[in-house]
Amino acid sequence: MARHRQKYQKMQYRRYTRSRAGNFFFFFILILGGLFMVLPLFYCVVTSLKPLDELLIFPPRFTVNRPTLENYRVLGALLSNLEVPLSRYVFNSLFITVASTFLSILASSMAAFVFSKSKIKGRKVLFGIVQAMLLYNAVTLAVPQYLIFCKMHIIDSYLAYILPAIPSSVGCFLMKQFIDSNIPDTLLEAARIDGAGIFRMYRSIIMPLIKPAWMTVLLFGFQAMWSAVPSGTVVSEELKTLPYVMSSVSAGGIARTGSAMAITVLLMIPPILVFIITQSNVLETMSSSGIKE
Amino acid sequence: MGRMVKWGKAWLARRGISGETFACYLILLPFMGLFFLFNILPVLSSIVLSFFDYDMVSAPIFTGLDNYVRMFTGDQVFLKVVGTTLRFAIVAGPASYLLSFFLAWMINEFSPRVRVFLTLIFYVPALVGNGYFIWQILFSGDSYAYLNNLLLSFGLITEPIQWFQDTAYNFTVIMIVQFWMSMGVSFLANIAGLQNVNTDLYEAGTIDGIRNRWQELWYITLPSMKSILLFSAVMQIQAVFSISSVIQTLAGYPSVNNSVDTLVSYISDVGITRYELGYASALSVFLFLMVLFVRYIIGGLLNLVGKSDH
Structure with missing residues (x-):
């Protein structure tokens, strides 16, 4: 009850500074902007649910009359006659995403800890x-x-995907800023008096306390690697990733539009789920991301 | 093994490095080692290679400043792509930066649950990465495609428009797609920054005579999140100067008359397709200097925020 009242009092300033016309204007802009953002993706989902005869209607429609999961079902058959089984692409994408994200979290949090809390020579220049x-x-x-x-x-190995993705400057930067503003020096000082070394401090204090920061690196790492398409560095078919399969399906012409959309929708789901899971942690981390000059 | 550790400790002690300092360097090593290998080393080699003529087959030949001279005197395409890059940067840069702030600001007015939902809606296009090819379907060049058909049926146009080929339209169309994808890291940073402004300041502000939200924005909100604004500016500048894959997918490379090719696309063309590594390196160095210059201008401008004229 008391907390409610406090919150209410804190919002009092809005009475004086928010005009009704302004609120209406904000609402209007947000609805327009939101539609602009979502409609292309909505179109993608709708198309993936269209049966073949509706796919062939010209002009294409923004709605579907008889939704079907046929395009998703066909996907299995369509992808079964690839050179390499689909499960291999799924494995590749998952493996490089998980491995590089995990290692990136580990490496950048250790570096961020040193940048933020140690007094060693050269840390400012390096950061x-x-x-x-x-x-x-x-x-x-x-x-x-x-x-x-x-x-x-x-060249042409998993390492070509994973290694360069580990030292992410955004990840290290965000973690360092987060440690700066969330972990007081006195905490580490107390641990040092109790006889904890650097590794111990990292493992028992830093790692558990910066969970929001590693969730953030997780989101950005996942997002980057999940959409990674092999450039010239990977040529073997059995090392390629899911987005590559997507582009080969959508190259199949108008009859395959439905399936191309279906696989696009499937590929969109994991990053969205990761964002929904991590969003509160991400926002907490971003609030300490400022660059001071 | 034991002897080696002992010897190592003695060696450190002789140089006045404590065990703790050594441990610090040790846990810094995985990140910095890989960072050096895949970021610093490539940058350094770009700088060095920019003074050479190198095609990956024969040995590099030192040519001094020739690559830089060639850029400005002998390369029409370069001047064109720099023009396009700056055009994108000047139009899309400030617009998407301001938009990412104002959208965050509007979203911040809502209750937490609605806020999460709205954040997701605006962030989704940047989140899903390669969804931009959907626009290709909406903007296809034949008369059956969505937009052309709509315009034809309303009688607004008499023949289908080649949206990505026609130089009168392709810049604008690509800008729209770019906007669609630009609510990324900087947008999230702005939302987070806004939530962290001390609400006591707003209350104090109303007592001190702030009467509308615009005054509140200028005198309280913006000054208290200046450092976040700089971070989001840095992310947005980086994004706007590296627009390339979207354009290459939608308009192809090279686009008609190089009308919408950017410096980044040109660099990968020169370096990866034509193997002129020396020249490509000089171009990357030029790009980085340009981006750095813009970043410090923005930093200076942000220092003016929250100051009144009188």
Whole structure:
């Protein structure tokens, strides 16, 4: 009850500063914007539910009269005569996503801990470089990275996906900012007095307390790797990923539009689920993401 | 093994490095090692290669500033793609940045549950990554495609428009698709930042004479989330200067008359398709300097936020 009252009092300022016309304007803009965002995806879902005769209607319609799951059922047959069984693509996508995200969380949280709390020489310069790399374009890294892959002999292997995805500058940056604003130095000082070393502090204090930050790295890592299409670094068919299958299905012409949409819808679901699960943690992390100059 | 550890400890002690410092370097190593290998090393090699002529087959030849001179004097396509990149950056950059803030600001007015729902709605296009090909169907060039058919049936146009090929339209159409996808990390950061503004400040503000939400925005909200605004600006700048795969998918590469090709697409064309690694490196260095320059201008502008004229 008391908390309710407090919340009510805190909202009092709105009485004076919110005009009805303004509220109406906001509502209007949000509805328009929301429709613009959702309609293309909605069209995608609707098309995936259309039976063949409705797919062939011109002009295409935004609605479906007799929804069917046929396109999804056909998908299994359509993908069974691929060179490599579908399960292999599913495994590839899952494996590289899980492995790189997990390792990225581990590596960037350890580095973020050192950047935030230690006094070692060079940490400011190194973190400055990480922060500057937020601006560097990933595409322009591709060519020199290719040369490095060649030298390391990891062309055409899982490592070509996983290794470069581990040192994510956004991930490390967000974790460092989160530790800065959420873990007081006194906590670590107390642990040090109790005889805890660096590894112990990392494992028993930092890791459990920065769960929101690792959920955030999880979301961004998942999102990036789930839509990863092999570039020149992976050529073997059995190492390719699900988005690659999607593009080969949608290349099949008008009759396959329904199936192409069906697989697109299926691929959209996992990132959305991950976001729904992680969203409160992500927002908590982002609130400490500021860059101070 | 035991002897090695002992020897190592003695070596560290002689150099005045404590065990704890050593442990710090040790747990920094996995990240920094890979970061050096896949980020710093490529950047450094780009800088070095930009002074060479290198095609991956024969040995690199030192050519001094030739690559940079070639950019500005002998390469018409370069000037065109830089123009397009800047055009995207100047139109889509500020617009999507402001939009990501204002949408977050409007969403912030709602109760927590509605807020989560609205956040998801606006974030979904950026979240699902490669959904942008749906726009290809809506904007296809034949008379049966969605938009053309709609416009034809209303009599607004007399023949179908090639949305992605016609240079009168393709820039605008791609901009729309880009907008659709631009509510990403910076949008989330803005939402989070807004929720964290101390509500006591708003109350104090109404007592101090703030009468509408716009004043509240300028005098309280914006100044208290300046650092978040800089972070979201950094993410948005990076995104807007790297627009390439969307355009390559929708309009093809090269597009008609290079009308909508960006610098990033051009760099991968020069480097990956034509194997002119030296020149591609010089182009990437130029791109990075340009992005860095913009980032510091925005940083300066954000310092003006919340200041009144009188």
